[in-house]
Structure formats: C-alpha cells, structure tokens
Amino acid sequence: MAFNLRNLSFSRQVLPAIAGLALLLAIFFIVGGLPDRELSEPENEPPRAPEQLADAPRVAGSGVVEPSSEVVQIGSALSGLVTGLFVQPGDRVSEGQTLFTVDDRVARSALREAEAAIGEARAAIAEAETARATASRQLALYRNVDDPAAVSRSEVIRAEGEATAASQRLALAQARLQAAQARAASARTEIGRLTVRAPIAGEILAVNIRKGEYVSTMGGGGSQPFIEMGQTQPLYVRIDIDEEQAPRLDMGAAATVSPRGASDQQVKATFVRAEPLVVPKRSLTNSAAERVDVRVLQVLYELPEAASTSETLFRVGQQVDAYIPAKGGE
Numbered sequence: 001m002a003f004n005l006r007n008l009s010f011s012r013q014v015l016p017a018i019a020g021l022a023l024l025l026a027i028f029f030i031v032g033g034l035p036d037r038e039l040s041e042p043e044n045e046p047p048r049a050p051e052q053l054a055d056a057p058r059v060a061g062s063g064v065v066e067p068s069s070e071v072v073q074i075g076s077a078l079s080g081l082v083t084g085l086f087v088q089p090g091d092r093v094s095e096g097q098t099l100f101t102v103d104d105r106v107a108r109s110a111l112r113e114a115e116a117a118i119g120e121a122r123a124a125i126a127e128a129e130t131a132r133a134t135a136s137r138q139l140a141l142y143r144n145v146d147d148p149a150a151v152s153r154s155e156v157i158r159a160e161g162e163a164t165a166a167s168q169r170l171a172l173a174q175a176r177l178q179a180a181q182a183r184a185a186s187a188r189t190e191i192g193r194l195t196v197r198a199p200i201a202g203e204i205l206a207v208n209i210r211k212g213e214y215v216s217t218m219g220g221g222g223s224q225p226f227i228e229m230g231q232t233q234p235l236y237v238r239i240d241i242d243e244e245q246a247p248r249l250d251m252g253a254a255a256t257v258s259p260r261g262a263s264d265q266q267v268k269a270t271f272v273r274a275e276p277l278v279v280p281k282r283s284l285t286n287s288a289a290e291r292v293d294v295r296v297l298q299v300l301y302e303l304p305e306a307a308s309t310s311e312t313l314f315r316v317g318q319q320v321d322a323y324i325p326a327k328g329g330e
Contacts, residue, residue, distance in 0.1 A: 057326035059249050061299075063239035063257075065318045067230025068302070069200060074227035076102055077193040079216045082209055087227070089207055093198045099227055102215065104194040111187035117180035124173035132166035202231040205316055235303045235314055237269055239322045240296040243278055248326040255301045260319040267313075269301035269322070299324075 080102040087099050206228040209215060215226060237257055241249055251274060258266045274297060281294040301322070303314055314320070 057248070059241060059245045059324045059326050061239040061241045061245075061322050061324070062260075063237045063320050063322055065303070065314050065316055065320060066236050066238055067202065067205075067232050067316060068234050068236045069202060069231040071205065071228050071230050071316070072199060072202070073225035074099060074196060074199075074229065075225060076196055076215050076217060078102060078190070080104075080194065080214070082211050082213050082215055085207070085209065085211045087204045087207065089204050091204045093201065093204060093229070095198055095201045097198045099196045099198055099204075100209065101196070102194040104191050107187050107190040107194060111184055111191065114180050114184035114187055118177060118184060121173055121177035121180050125170060125177060128166060128170035128173045132163065132170055135163035135166045196226075198229065200229075200231065202229045203233075204229050205232075230316065232316060234305060235316070236272060237301045237303060237320055237322065239299045239301065239320075239324075240281060241299055241324075242281075243295045243297060246278070246297040249297075249299070250325045250327050251299075253325045255299075255322045255324045257301065257303065257320050257322045259313060260321060263321065265313060267304055269303050272300040272302050274299045 082100055083103050084098075084101040086097075087093060093099070204227065207226075208224045208228075209226045237255075239255065252271050254271065255269045256266050257269045258264075278295050278297050281296045
C-alpha cells in the first residue's frame, strides 16, 4: 500500500510523534543533568576540637601566624636607585645589618665639597691667627714706646685697625669652618640614611625590590613595603574571637592550634596577651574595603619552639584554627 500524504493527519499522527520525541529529549536531559551523588572524602580535613575539649565548654576561632615582633615593613628615607641588595627571603639578620643601599653619589659629592671647605677654612684660620699675632705685636710695640713723639698717632691708629681686622678675619674663618663642618655632618647623615639597616634581629620574610630599581618615598597607601621582616623565633598566632564569645573565653588558658586543612596536626600554644582594643573583623588582606559587620577580640598565643622551627607545619601568614577552653560550665 503506497504512502499518501493526503491521508496524513497532523492532529492524529504528526502531533503525537512530536510530543513523543519531545518527551524522550526531556527524559534524556533530566537524566543527564542529575548531580553526582556519589560520596567522597573531602580534600581538606575540616577542623575539629581536640579530644579533651570535645565534650567540654570551648571557644573556637581562626587566626593567622605572625612573627613575635609582628611584621616590620622596611622602607627608605630617601628616593633613588637601589645600588646594593644584600638579603634574600629566609635570611636571618642581626640588628644594624645592612639590607640595601640607595645611590649616594650626590651625597658623597657634597661631603667632598664640605671637606674641601673645611680644609680651606682651617688654612684661613691659620693665616688669620698669624696676621692677628703680627698685628697685636706691632700694636704692643707702638704702645710701649717711651717717647710719644717717636710714633705718630696715625701709625698707632693704623696698627689698631690692622689688629681689629685680623681678629675679624679669624672670626670669619672660624664661622666658615663651622659651616663647612655642619655641611659635612649633614652629608654624612644623608649617606647614612641611604644605607638601610635592619632595625631588629630577625628573619627576612619578603623582598619586593631589585638592584637597579628606583625606590620612592612617595608611594601610595597600597604600595608594597620594600622589605618585610620579623622575629620568627618564636612564632605567634593572632586569633580572632567574636565579641559575642569573648566573655566566655578562659583568658590565660592554653589553646589547641592546627593548620587550616590539617586538623590532625595539633599543637599547644601558650597564652601571651589579649589586645586591649576590640576591632572590626577584616579579611586577611587587611583592606578597609573588606570589613564585615563583626567585631573581634584578638588574642595572641606563642607556638611551641618545635612547631615554630618546623619547615612545613607553621609559616608566617598561614591560617590556623584554634580551640580555647571556655570558663567552667559556660
């Protein structure tokens, strides 16, 4: 029997076929879009309280590892090209050790000019002293003549004027010497300011400059410090406790601290102090634009020496989870 298009009915044959095809496509997309409900282990182990605090009153908080001196940000008092960089991240430095130097050619040139002026002023002082001594002896000779008629009054006046002028030249030379010495001291101070030294003994955490770069003292608030350092022996942990939980905190009790994502590695941290100011909670960038509407009490704890010297467990800037005992029964 031949197929005849005239006998094809849209409502009875085509429309049901289209509906069946649409139903099949819908089933395919629904089945294919179902989420994978297979259970899997989390990539990072979530924080958990230590066994001794599992069923006891406790306060939880998050924190950041920092040097015991806090992070010291090193800048430059004067702008210029970096001519020497003597430290790298990870170096340990002593107080007063040179970190980097800024181009000091202009200051050294000024020092040489001042030293030359000092030599010139000292020569002028020696000449003025000789001239004053000669004029003083000549004036004394005239004044000690027994016969007043032997020396005219004009000669005595001239000798007095020469003695006074010699004294004034000596005073002028001495003033020039003091001015030259002041310029030399200023140039030495400038050279000293162009040599940046470590303000404390500690570890270099970051170096954000390179030899040959131009450093400026006019950097904006968002500019990076040239060098960051701090005392990392021991390390501290700054823990944020929500202001609602702060009254429950057993101040002075040891804290159990673990790195973020490694709750199985827990250490006991010793209480150091609580900051007197409750501050707005901020993100780790400390940007004012990222504040949230929560205030926190910051509590500092000292990590044990073994943990603070570990190469992998705790590092400056690392996030940690902490559990602190609460006051009894709260």
